[in-house]
Amino acid sequence: xxGRFDGKVAVITGSASxxxxxxxxxxxxxxxxxxxxxxxxxxxxxxxxxxxxxxxGKAIVCQADVTxxxxxxxxxxxxxxxLGSCDILVNNAGVEKGADFCDVTEADYDLVMNVNLKGAFxxxxxxxxxxxxxxxxxxxxxxxxxxxxxxFPHFQSYCASKGGMRMLMRDLAMELGPLGITVNNVAxxxxxxxxxxxxxxxxxxxxxxxxxxxxxxMGTPEEVAGLVAYLASDEASYVTxxxxxxxxxxxxxxxxx
Ligand code: BGC
Numbered sequence: 001x002x003g004r005f006d007g008k009v010a011v012i013t014g015s016a017s018x019x020x021x022x023x024x025x026x027x028x029x030x031x032x033x034x035x036x037x038x039x040x041x042x043x044x045x046x047x048x049x050x051x052x053x054x055x056x057g058k059a060i061v062c063q064a065d066v067t068x069x070x071x072x073x074x075x076x077x078x079x080x081x082x083l084g085s086c087d088i089l090v091n092n093a094g095v096e097k098g099a100d101f102c103d104v105t106e107a108d109y110d111l112v113m114n115v116n117l118k119g120a121f122x123x124x125x126x127x128x129x130x131x132x133x134x135x136x137x138x139x140x141x142x143x144x145x146x147x148x149x150x151x152f153p154h155f156q157s158y159c160a161s162k163g164g165m166r167m168l169m170r171d172l173a174m175e176l177g178p179l180g181i182t183v184n185n186v187a188x189x190x191x192x193x194x195x196x197x198x199x200x201x202x203x204x205x206x207x208x209x210x211x212x213x214x215x216x217x218m219g220t221p222e223e224v225a226g227l228v229a230y231l232a233s234d235e236a237s238y239v240t241x242x243x244x245x246x247x248x249x250x251x252x253x254x255x256x257x
Contacts, residue, residue: 003031004233009083011035011075013066013123014093016044018193019143022221023090023228024048028057030229033083036061037075037093066093066119067111076126087136088232089127091120091165092143096158096195109157116161121168124183128176137180139232142169143224144185144243146251162187166243173241182240184231189247191219214249 010027014020016038024034025048034052036059038045045061052059060082064075079086095115097108124140131138147155148162166185173183190209192200196218199205210216227246230236245251 003029004229004235005030005032005088008032008087008232009035009079009085010088010090010232011037011079011086011123011127012090012092013037013064013075013119014039015090016041016048018092018195019188019191019221019224020090020092021048022225023092023143024059025052025055025057026222026225026229027088027090027232028052028059029055030233032058032088032232034059035075035079035083035086037064037066039063039065039093066123067114069122072119072123073126075123076130080130085134085136086127086130086138088139088141089124090141090143090228090232091123093119094143094145094195096155098154098158100154101156104157112157113161113164116158117164117168120165124168124172128179128181131181132179138182139236140169140172140176140181140183141228141231142183142185143228144169144187146187146189146245146247148185148187148243150251169243170241177240182231182236184236184239184241185243186224186227186231187243187245187247188219188224189213189245189250191221191224193221212250212253213247214253217248219246219248 010032012024015024015036049059064071145162148166169185
């Protein structure tokens with residue numbers, strides 16, 4: 001059966017684990033040749049690649065720190081030189097740091113803003129430059145968060161980065177529409193991934209959160225990947241400039257504890 005992404009090349013940042021890994025698996029399952037980007041854990045990236053290849057998919061691994069512009073340029077260059085194109089970009093790499101506002105350090109602020117916002121900004125710039133020169137269309141999907149819109153006290157830098165991503169997406173949808181490049185955000189709520197390790201291990205935090213979610217459970221990375229795959233596919237050809245929330249209803253039911 002023909003896959004929705006046959007002949008397409010996708011770069012997914014932070015795809016050695018969590019949502020990024022599920023997105024790479026899903027796009028590869030449907031025919032995409034995927035570039036698995038990682039920063040610190042080559043063994044996880046290699047395991048993600050092997051899993052895709054064993055399932056009959058195609059993937060390569062590339063180390064790139066999204067906070068470094070030379071690295072983001074190289075990541076897109078690798079897709080073009082080794083796989084012949086780069087049609088889909090999923091800006092997934094993300095970090096969060098919690099602290100009382102008065103205790104936030106400059107180092108933590110810079111890390112969160114640089115990974116979540118600067119990384120997506122300049123990687124998208126490299127992605128778009130190549131497509132513009134090749135006169136090809138493309139898809140940008142940012143993994144944002146419900147916190148691009150919803151408050152998350154003690155995670156101010158995370159909220160600022162995701163709010164920035166929301167406006168970046170809206171702006172780029174306008175500017176890149178004429179190039180045939182669509183730009184959308186996927187805004188997950190609470191999803192069981194490594195970014196939530198502390199939450200998952202702390203019932204005092206987890207239980208009230210689950211009570212806030214109308215569907216009564218956390219989401220899975222696979223559920224998020226299904227939405228990303230839709231936005232990356234031809235079925236979403238008329239979709240640009242929007243955020244797609246996937247949160248079990250959390251955003252409609254948020255209460256301060
Ligand atoms: C954050 C999680 C949080 C969830 C729901 C996500 O963006 O990464 O830490 O639990 O939003 O609040």
